[in-house]
Amino acid sequence: xxxxxxxxxxxxxxxxxxxxSSDEDHEILNALCNxxxxxxxxxxxxxxxxxxxxxVEDIVPDSNVPESFGEIASVVASLTWDGGGPEVGFELxxxxxxxxxxxIFDEIEDEDEKERIKSAGKGDPMDAFTGGQNALxxxxxxxxTNGEPALAFVSxxxxxxxxxxxxxxxxxxxxxxxxxxxxxxSSDYIPEIYF
Numbered sequence: 001x002x003x004x005x006x007x008x009x010x011x012x013x014x015x016x017x018x019x020x021s022s023d024e025d026h027e028i029l030n031a032l033c034n035x036x037x038x039x040x041x042x043x044x045x046x047x048x049x050x051x052x053x054x055x056v057e058d059i060v061p062d063s064n065v066p067e068s069f070g071e072i073a074s075v076v077a078s079l080t081w082d083g084g085g086p087e088v089g090f091e092l093x094x095x096x097x098x099x100x101x102x103x104i105f106d107e108i109e110d111e112d113e114k115e116r117i118k119s120a121g122k123g124d125p126m127d128a129f130t131g132g133q134n135a136l137x138x139x140x141x142x143x144x145t146n147g148e149p150a151l152a153f154v155s156x157x158x159x160x161x162x163x164x165x166x167x168x169x170x171x172x173x174x175x176x177x178x179x180x181x182x183x184x185x186s187s188d189y190i191p192e193i194y195f
Contacts, residue, residue, distance in 0.1 A: 009033035012044060015053070018075035019177040021170075028181050028189075035185060049184045051081040051089065062096035064126065066138060066148035068171035070096070075173070081183060083132025083195040088183070090129055090176055100127035104135040107159040117141060117161060125152070128172075129179065132195040136164075145169045153193045164192045 004010055012033045020026050038045040043052055056077035061070025073092045078099070080089035091099030105124055108114045117125055121140025126149075129136040133156040142150035142163060148171070151164040167175045167190055178189035 004030065004033045006034075006036070008036045008039045011039045012036045015039070015044075016075060016177070016180075019072070019173045021174055025174055025177055028177055028187075031185055031187075032181060046184045049081065051079055051180070051184075053079040059092050059094060060096050061092060065097060066172055068146065068148060068173050069098070069128065069138075072173055072176055079176075079180075080130060083130070083134075086132045087130050088132045088195045089179075098127045098129070100130040100136065102127035102135045102137055102154075104154045104156055104159065105137065107156070108154065108161060109159055110161075113161055121149075129176065131193070134193070134195060136193065139163065142168075144171065146171050148172065151175060155194070162192055164190060166190050166192060 004013055010033070013029060016029055016032070020029055035046050036044060037047060042054060043050055053076045059073050059077050061073055072090050076090065078089070078091040080087040080091060093099045102125070117140060125137040125140055127135065128138050128151060135154045137152045137154065138149040139152035140149055144150050145168060150168055153162045153164050154160065167178065181187045182189055
């Protein structure tokens with residue numbers, strides 16, 4: 001992180017350093033920091049992209065959310081961007097659960113697949129990140145390598161449950177950092193999802 005020269009980059013590094021768990025994460029954050037144009041108390045701007053964030057110190061993650069997902073709240077309580085209408089990103093509500101709206105799970109047409117997913121999690125899957133017109137869920141049928149529920153994506157176009165295997169070896173802080181990079185820097189860390 002020592003090659004960040006701008007004040008904006010250094011401020012972004014201070015804001016997002018808590019998302020890093022590996023050397024690769026630090027490289028991704030470094031790339032973000034070197035492309036930031038402006039940072040304020042609630043907005044971060046890049047050349048063709050900006051996100052809004054809010055830091056709230058007193059939100060306690062619900063015990064049902066994966067631990068590393070809840071740990072994002074120690075970095076930011078919300079960090080969202082325009083997903084072509086509805087927002088994309090991370091938000092923890094005051095009661096400590098994801099602020100995502102997973103309405104799209106009900107739109108999955110394959111009833112057998114829906115029942116398999118519901119049975120694995122004893123009900124509708126829990127929402128993860130907000131996904132614009134799409135949805136991101138904690139997948140009760142699979143695990144990340146750290147033992148937490150994996151990530152699944154449902155597009156509003158196909159309405160099919162799609163496993164997001166490209167991030168199975170990461171925790172949720174690392175997954176979110178890669179989501180940010182894919183959006184802000186047009187990287188391709190998570191090819192299964194789009195907004």
